[in-house]
Amino acid sequence: MAIQKISESVYMGMCLKIGTPQQVAARRDIVDIVEMLESKEILNGPITVMLSGSHREGMRLSGSDVDIMRWPNNHRVIWDFSQCQFYNTQEHAMILCDSSESPPGFTLLWLPLERANSTVASACVRMNGMLYISSSKYREVTCSIIFSDSTPHGPCSSGSYCSVEYDHAYCFVSDFWPPSASSWIDRCHAWPPPHVVNDIIRNGCHFVAIGHKSGNHTDNEWRISFSRAEYKLVYSMNHTQFLTYGLLKLFLKEIINKGLRDGDKLLCSYHMKTAVFWAIQQNALPHWHPKNFLVGFWVCFKLLLKWVYEGNCPNFFIPENNMFLNNIYGEAQMTLFTQLYILYEKGIALLLHSPSINSYIINVLCNPRLTICTDEHTLISEVELDMDIFNEMFSNASTGSVDLRICRKYLHAVEQSIGLPLTQYHNVMLRKLTATILQRTAFMLHNLYTNTGSNKQLYIVEKMACHMLKIAARFGCVSDMLYIAMYYYKTFRYREALSVIDITKVKLEQPYLMHRSHVDRERYIEAVGGQSLSTKMRQAVAQDIKLYNEIFYINEIIPEQQSSTQNNEPFLIIPPLVLLYMLECLCSRHVNTLRAQIALDDLQVLAHHDQGQLVLAHLKDISWEILGICQQIAGNLQAALYSYQQSLRQDPYHNKIQTATRQRIQDLHL
Structure with a gap:
């Protein structure tokens, strides 16, 4: 009974720290409606921009960076030549995957027609007489495109903007699901539901500019990215599962990696997300709800411990891709396992080391008769919810560089969206975006015609x-x-x-x-x-x-x-x-x-x-x-x-x- 009450107390604390179901739904809807308006189909711009990572998923943890993916709309990655039939090759540069010499989850990108925009062309290398896009060169040429003071960080350009840390990944997109991830489709019996599976497959995947450290072509290989699929999977979680993912991120930050330099951190939040994905799909816990919140956390922690012991963290979409292969092996693996096993022996008491969580455990231990309420409507007031929603709206109400033609397209997109089944968050965000576009249009019109x-x-x-x-x-x-x-x-x-x-x-x-x-x-x-x-x-x-x-x-x-x-x-x-x-x-x-x-x-x-x-x-x-x-x-x-x-x-x-x-x-x- 005590563990159930502690579970509910920690669940309540995570709602207050990360968000209630209503707050998370509002954040996601706000980001989704902005992305819908700025989609390539509407603006027809040269670049598509997609928010990804925990910010896109609706999580707001202090210190978390914002992950953004950008890709050119006139380039498309295909898996075989038969897929060319779906494109106008005069408008799209075709990029063919060549995975024959790459580890699972990685590939070379070949330009068979040797046609690309200037940025892509400047990152090309010749191998065996054929032209390939080099991931390392592409990182170099794109690093400072948006912000001149960006620095390389994995496949991304990193820096700080308006006091927020960002990671920009300049990548390529494929409209087709990778053949190497076909086994994932066959595994989706209970979770995610069929409509989510179909939506994920229909949206293909991306390729980010980093190679496998143990591959034959480290500097030229690209990693297959499932960022879009991942946020759709997170969207399909119930709130207990979502907060379990959040608790694992806190566990990683405040306990496992506490005091470590970046170069010494072996585990990352992506490993935590992967553990939650596998635990849900394998039905490791039949029912995820606030009363067994810590049981769900423990299931994921044991899975992580097993992976470290075996030295194998299987990618959720391509299990043959062992995500521990590069850095968790040998002495580092044994040291990490020992550290995690010491924590495991403490039981749930290990969370007392988390400054974000310990008070919610101590409160119950000191007062066993404490009544815990996990109803979201009583956790935060109407005012607090409104404040969170409006601040979220205003931080997302900025549009990129636009001209009058783009403004007109925005307004047309708003007009088209009126008949769609929109939530209250969609609606209010649309109103704010419309106001922003009208204001910009009015001043641009005046500036344009004043002298002419x-x-x-x-x-x-x-x-x-x-x-x-x-x-x-x-x-x-x-x-x-x-x-x-x-x-x-x-x-x-x-x-x-x-x-x-x-x-x-x-x-x-x-x-x-x-x-x-x-x-x-x-x-x-x-x-x-x-x-x-x-x-x-x-x-x-x-x-x-x-x-x-x-x-x-x-x-x-x-x-x-x-x-x-x-x-x-x-x-x-x-x-x-x-x-x-x-x-x-x-x-x-x-x-x-x-x-x-x-x-x-x-x-x-x-x-x-x-x-x-x-x-x-x-x-x-x-x-x-x-x-x-x-x-x-x-x-x-x-x-x-x-x-x-x-x-x-x-x-x-x-x-x-x-x-x-x-x-x-x-x-x-x-």
């Missing part, structure tokens, strides 16, 4: 742009009204801008407003509790404003956008109240100088005295910068100098505007 169009064209464009921004404000959140105010300021309609600012200010000052993690919970529930996510977003949620650096919104912050662009940042992020006071100050200078000074005073109070509630630490640089700009425009150069200096003292990792700040200081001529 006739007065009549400009009038039509401005009318269209205003209409788009008003629709965006109805689709988006409270702070989206500031885009209308910016547009009115940009087009010299200062009184109209101030009218919008007045309305927005009232909304932003409501006591129930949710901005990131800042919210008065009771008042939020009183105002919008129980209503739809779309209603909540429109009436009670604000977000920081993203200004895409490829679009100039207002002249006063063009230098900051240029500085940000030079440092590989795609947008500036500005707290909504900071932008509101700036616009109020700029507009009022033309109609009411007293109001301009009041707005400047409000901005100054916000910059000097906010304790991280309205202006987060990583946005203090742009907030001081904007205060300095307004002070400089008002003629107070000494105050502007102080504000610019304060901007330089802030953590620059997000907006990266230091170049502009230093230039502004230099231009003050004090």
